[in-house]
Amino acid sequence: MAHPVSFDASRLDVLMPMHVLVSADGIVRHAGPTLKKVHPGREIVGLPFFDLFERRRPGDPMDIRRFCRTVGAKLSLRLRDPDRTTVTGIAICLEGDDGVLVNLSFGIAVVEAVARFGLAGSDFAATDLTLELLYLVEANAAAMEEASKTGARLAGAKDAAEAEALTDPLTGLDNRRGLDIALNRLISRGTRFALMHIDLDYFKAVNDTYGHAAGDLVLQRVAASLRAITRGGDVVARIGGDEFVAVFMRAADETQLAELAGRLIARLEEPVQIGDSVARISASVGVTATNLYARPELDRMIKDADAAAYASKRRGRSCYTLVHHDRALTEPPGDGGRAGSGAEEAGVRPDDAMPGTVDAAAAVGRGPAG
Template identity: 50%
Template sequence: MRLSPDAMACLMPMHVWVCPKGLIRRVGPTLQKLRPAAPLAGRRFLDVFELRRPRGVHTLDDFAGPEGARLQLAFRSAPCTALKGLIIGLGEGEGALINLSFGISVVEAVATYGLTVGDFAATDLTVEMLYLVEAKSAVMEESKKLNQRLQGARIAAEEQAFTDTLTGLKNRRAMDHVLARLVDERRAFSLMHLDLDFFKDVNDNLGHAAGDHVLQHVARILVEETRGTDTVARAGGDEFVLIFRDLVDMPRLKGIALRIIRRLEEPILFNGEPCRVSASIGTAVSTQYPAAEAAQILHDADMALYASKRAGRARATFAGEPLRRGSDAAGNGDAPLH
């Protein structure tokens, strides 16, 4: 029984029919697709393919018997794709039939040559493997998307965990994290502790909505008066902490503090009603300590803050600084931070 070329192409799309002289008579459509520039028919089989197994074979007659033999070969020209095959002799004067496959390199070959399911025989297990590979790729892509969503959710959750919901500033937890990192890195920094003056009067007289409005307004001013590398946090209630990375110049810090106080003393309108607050500030500078510790710096800035309160409010005091009553009120600001 002799199969038609179409039947051969359907059953074995990567077959090679070689004549007794070693010339290629016909190839399957998929095999020809691997070398689209010129027809393979008419070329010498061993000029197209490098025979790797078995070794020492120079003609097809050396191993093309009716019982068949296994081959390992590769294209001689780039891309030098490796192939596996089975060769069977077709009898006197007919030559040999070789059926080729990609073996385990099929996935790479599909990508290299743009092959599709239609390039393989319907009964070829390669088709099933391609479906599995495609399914795996789809699963991995979905897994990647899921991981990206989870990563986004984690980042959002962490951001929320470090953010004060009312003002949008960092919260106490974030402040502690920044302080610990600066201390561990032995970076120079200053810490400014600010507490609003007369804020209780706003809540008592105009209500908590007015108080929230004031806190949001204060937050905006503090962000405007600091740099992108600084940290502005709401430590709780009407208390705020400003951390200035690599800024320890005390006259400059004094100027920033007094300018903040001046801006906060400007009336803040809420529903047409003026809300009047001010601020007392205490500042500690890390370079004043032999070995900076976050808890000690926070404590000393807090003590300086209450020294400002006792001196009459609306003042800025440095930790360890002898307070001269009235000299540190908000009328003495100097150069801006920016």
């Protein structure tokens, strides 16, 4: 035999903070504290139940008295708030046609509801699994955040390692591998560019006289000078002890290439102060460009520029040699002076046009006393 059990509203508030007592004619007689909290600044007691909630499915009853027929069945409702927050519930009929008791829950929308309405643990029944769900959500969010940070750190470390693998540590320029990647990308895209092979002149004399630290300083100054004459998109690399390659996107014809090579040499011939002394270097430069070939091939361009730099070295150093159209240099010249049929003879700068040109004896000149 069932025995009637009665609860006052305050006890219902503890057991079911999201409950609502609805009279037989559909008016809210009492609401749990959490349900009141989600309607801030609004007195919901005395309002029609369906002024606060709307059905999510057409089959749900609109007559509160028909709720009694849904005993044990889940109700699917929405709050009539701007966000149309979803809630689920279950209803039981009170004895004596005294209305309906509806207990509600946010269900899977609880995370959004907690943030939206500023809810805390005390707004839920102590036995409500919502607390465990919120803990899991927070733990998962923390784990995901940490995983994201770890991933970002690993990605950053990977990027740094890749950049380091492509960078010359002394000068900060690309190394040979970095240059190869950049050039292969340009060739594959059909990008037009000029390539200069730069072999420093008189660097060994500086290195032997002042030591490796001074030599490193000179190499860093060379790197800075090369950066100064390049623009965004250009590539500068150190490919050996005193060998560099510069790739220019803007040079198109031989006149431009000659002017650019001349400025490059003049820049490198600027004296470098080392203590009380002045070190001077220059460069032998080989120049080629994609538009000088019917079909540019990277290996051939590199060989041609290298051979042209060698030709400049044979011609007396401190000069540049242009690869001539599609008759590029393929081997060092053997005539003791001419650069070969593939080199542009006009590429050699006359001595009287090179006030900064140095010879081997002047490579390690002394600066002013004091």
